[in-house]
Amino acid sequence: MPWTFRNAPSSSxxxxxxxxxxxxxxxxxxxxxxxxxxxxxxTVAVYSEADADSMHVQMADExxxxxxxxxxxxxxxxxxxxxxxxxxxxDAIHPGYxxxxxxxxxxxxxxxxxIRFIGPSSRAMEALRDKAVSRALAxxxxxxxxxxxxxxxxSEEEALSVAKKIGYPVLIKAVAGGGGRGMRIAHNDISLxxxxxxxxxxxxxxxxxxxxxxxxxxxxxxxxxxxxxxDTRGNIIHLGERDCSIQRxxxxxxxxxxxxxIENKYKDLRKKMGRAAIKIIELAQYNSAGTxxxxxxxxxxxxxxxxxxxxxxxxxxxxxVTGIDIIKQQILIAMGEPLKISQGDVHPRGHAIECRINAxxxxxxxxxxxxxxxxxxxxxxxxxxxxxxxxxxxxxxxMYDSLIGKLISYGRDRRxxxxxxSRALGEYLIAGIKTTVQFExxxxxxxxxxxxxxxxxxxxxxxxxxxx
Amino acid sequence: MDLKDIKAIIDLMxxxxxxxxxxxxxxxxxxxxxxxxxxxxxxxxxxxxxANAGPGLFTPSQPVQPMVQPPKPSQxxxxxxxxxxxxxxxxxPSPEAEPYVDVGSEVNPDTVVCIIEAMKVMNEIRAEVRGxxxxxxxxNGKPVEFGQPLFKIRPAE
Numbered sequence: 001m002p003w004t005f006r007n008a009p010s011s012s013x014x015x016x017x018x019x020x021x022x023x024x025x026x027x028x029x030x031x032x033x034x035x036x037x038x039x040x041x042x043t044v045a046v047y048s049e050a051d052a053d054s055m056h057v058q059m060a061d062e063x064x065x066x067x068x069x070x071x072x073x074x075x076x077x078x079x080x081x082x083x084x085x086x087x088x089x090x091d092a093i094h095p096g097y098x099x100x101x102x103x104x105x106x107x108x109x110x111x112x113x114x115i116r117f118i119g120p121s122s123r124a125m126e127a128l129r130d131k132a133v134s135r136a137l138a139x140x141x142x143x144x145x146x147x148x149x150x151x152x153x154x155s156e157e158e159a160l161s162v163a164k165k166i167g168y169p170v171l172i173k174a175v176a177g178g179g180g181r182g183m184r185i186a187h188n189d190i191s192l193x194x195x196x197x198x199x200x201x202x203x204x205x206x207x208x209x210x211x212x213x214x215x216x217x218x219x220x221x222x223x224x225x226x227x228x229x230x231d232t233r234g235n236i237i238h239l240g241e242r243d244c245s246i247q248r249x250x251x252x253x254x255x256x257x258x259x260x261x262i263e264n265k266y267k268d269l270r271k272k273m274g275r276a277a278i279k280i281i282e283l284a285q286y287n288s289a290g291t292x293x294x295x296x297x298x299x300x301x302x303x304x305x306x307x308x309x310x311x312x313x314x315x316x317x318x319x320x321v322t323g324i325d326i327i328k329q330q331i332l333i334a335m336g337e338p339l340k341i342s343q344g345d346v347h348p349r350g351h352a353i354e355c356r357i358n359a360x361x362x363x364x365x366x367x368x369x370x371x372x373x374x375x376x377x378x379x380x381x382x383x384x385x386x387x388x389x390x391x392x393x394x395x396x397x398x399m400y401d402s403l404i405g406k407l408i409s410y411g412r413d414r415r416x417x418x419x420x421x422s423r424a425l426g427e428y429l430i431a432g433i434k435t436t437v438q439f440e441x442x443x444x445x446x447x448x449x450x451x452x453x454x455x456x457x458x459x460x461x462x463x464x465x466x467x468x
Numbered sequence: 469m470d471l472k473d474i475k476a477i478i479d480l481m482x483x484x485x486x487x488x489x490x491x492x493x494x495x496x497x498x499x500x501x502x503x504x505x506x507x508x509x510x511x512x513x514x515x516x517x518x519a520n521a522g523p524g525l526f527t528p529s530q531p532v533q534p535m536v537q538p539p540k541p542s543q544x545x546x547x548x549x550x551x552x553x554x555x556x557x558x559x560x561p562s563p564e565a566e567p568y569v570d571v572g573s574e575v576n577p578d579t580v581v582c583i584i585e586a587m588k589v590m591n592e593i594r595a596e597v598r599g600x601x602x603x604x605x606x607x608n609g610k611p612v613e614f615g616q617p618l619f620k621i622r623p624a625e
Binding site: 065 | 556
């Protein structure tokens with residue numbers, strides 16, 4: 001049901017973009033530039049002094065240095081990004097993921113400066129501004145959430161009373177937390193009292209927001225998320241799910257679609273969860289691409305976790321099975337175009353898997369391994385896609401994340417996608433730094449993974465077995 | 469090719485900040501080169517322009533070697549005043565006013581050498597060194613990025 005237009009007036013008119021500034025770096029900047037080139041849109045790259053030799057700088061039509069190496073002095077500097085956008089006279093900014101992509105202040109400043117922000121409006125971001133607020137909105141939408149507190153808990157007593165109501169074990173979560181940080185597990189009243197105070201202090205220090213809430217703790221749930229796309233006129237679709245349960249310390253390593261759990265055990269979940277995702281997006285009046293995250297227990301019960309208000313790292317697997325360029329849809333929506341794809345048009349086919357390749361040493365507790373790539377050869381062939389910014393001779397800077405590429409395989413079914421991924425991983429040649437390629441291969445060979453029987457506890461179990 | 473054509477080429481070079489131009493055809497060869505201490509105070513140095521000056525403001529630069537002068541032994545090496553921000557470079561406080569500095573101007577750390585305008589805010593940029601301006605590296609009204617050299621200074625001993 002299309003609701004009346006409520007976004008900022010400037011985004012209501014259709015505006016053909018001639019030039020876009022990409023406020024990001026690394027592989028996602030390359031990804032965005034590629035779609036812009038296909039759409040005939042000129043690109044402006046921004047870079048810190050540490051990224052002068054980076055691929056996105058070379059690929060873009062123009063490049064502007066925005067500061068010294070630290071992100072806080074470059075990629076996170078809203079003033080410099082806006083200045084760069086102004087002198088390069090761009091129509092829009094794509095924020096990528098991380099950095100300022102979910103910063104409503106940045107989205108708002110773009111709006112004020114008449115630069116289109118390729119992402120949700122600042123209002124939509126505010127409606128989902130933190131985990132507690134999003135939880136409340138999901139509840140309002142009639143979507144199941146993990147049993148827990150109504151909003152934030154303001155005292156130890158409140159935390160204890162919530163825990164008593166829902167039962168242990170519980171999680172104390174920072175409302176502004178992310179990337180697996182800002183969470184503590186409490187198994188009883190004593191540990192809860194301790195955790196409550198440390199969690200609040202930690203939240204203040206790490207996220208600048210000491211708000212916490214309490215939720216039932218699910219041991220090794222499945223992490224299943226739904227990709228949604230919404231335009232500025234109330235049209236919303238979902239592009240199916242991604243199973244992202246293969247994680248280490250809450251960092252995703254391997255993602256796949258469709259989810260083996262849904263395909264093999266709970267096929268009716270797809271429709272239910274897809275509908276739930278859309279309801280939340282509708283209530284939040286969200287626009288652009290986004291991902292609704294759920295956890296699913298072994299009995300097929302699903303619970304809303306949060307909305308990721310940006311394009312995500314693992315978006316390529318959804319692109320491969322649906323044939324839809326999600327970045328392109330984001331750009332069209334930001335231009336003011338109505339969504340031309342209806343839910344009935346979405347027919348995921350086949351199976352896609354993504355392995356994140358990080359410059360880390362899996363045999364040394366995944367310690368980051370920056371440095372010069374002496375020799376680089378990436379996999380290819382049928383059904384193989386590599387989203388990466390690195391090349392032979394490239395020096396990986398030490399101060400940003402360790403993701404050097406994403407390897408995506410596509411097959412007619414899961415078996416073919418796995419065999420193809422395994423074949424492709426074996427083709428990688430990366431000399432000079434340590435990477436997680438072999439570790440990913442070990443996961444691919446694991447019988448439980450191949451059976452499609454795994455949850456978020458999988459990688460820890462694998463690591464424990466390996467060290468015995 | 470007559471003098472008019474040569475003048476036209478020189479003008480084009482100046483307008484597009486091209487430092488070297490060479491043309492060879494039957495029985496005729498011409499090579500024009502603008503020195504680093506060119507007559508134009510606003511000339512951009514080699515490093516700022518890619519070999520193909522494209523339509524964009526900041527085409528990704530190919531590694532061009534700057535034209536380096538053999539160091540004069542008795543003088544300290546020149547240093548750059550680099551842009552601390554992104555914006556538009558102005559040599560004077562207003563269009564009719566005299567430039568803050570020129571080649572030969574003496575500066576001390578507090579001397580305002582230029583304005584960089586960003587988001588309608590005029591930021592005064594100070595020299596932060598003591599010495600003499602030997603080159604103005606950016607044309608008036610041109611955009612500058614972070615770290616871009618604006619002036620060459622011969623520091624005082």
